[in-house]
Amino acid sequence: MNKNEKRTKNSYLFVNKTDSCLLGINIRNPIINVKHQELNRTGENLYESVCPVCKAGILLIKQNRSSLRFSRHDSCILCGQRVYYTDLEYLEEPSEEKYPHN
Numbered sequence: 001m002n003k004n005e006k007r008t009k010n011s012y013l014f015v016n017k018t019d020s021c022l023l024g025i026n027i028r029n030p031i032i033n034v035k036h037q038e039l040n041r042t043g044e045n046l047y048e049s050v051c052p053v054c055k056a057g058i059l060l061i062k063q064n065r066s067s068l069r070f071s072r073h074d075s076c077i078l079c080g081q082r083v084y085y086t087d088l089e090y091l092e093e094p095s096e097e098k099y100p101h102n
Helices: 017-022
Strands: 005-007 014-016 032-034 048-050 058-060 073-075 082-085
Touching: 058 073
Parallel strands: 032 082
Antiparallel strands: 005 014, 048 058, 073 082
């Protein structure tokens, strides 16, 4: 961590001081519908996407512990924008494209 970053409550997220003005700014905005397949990923992880609103935060798709189904509701860990995934069915079925090493 360099002097231009500060640590947030999430141990894996570092926020640049220039982005700190975004913290929670969209938390009261209406929920937006998004397609998970069309979101930009943070890297190779299928379950971490870039927030389509602030472009600096991350959407971490949640999974129910008992049913193992993905939650359609999510929110950006930086700006707080709430989203509703309209296309999570594709994650529920394994495919060669998502899991090429299977």
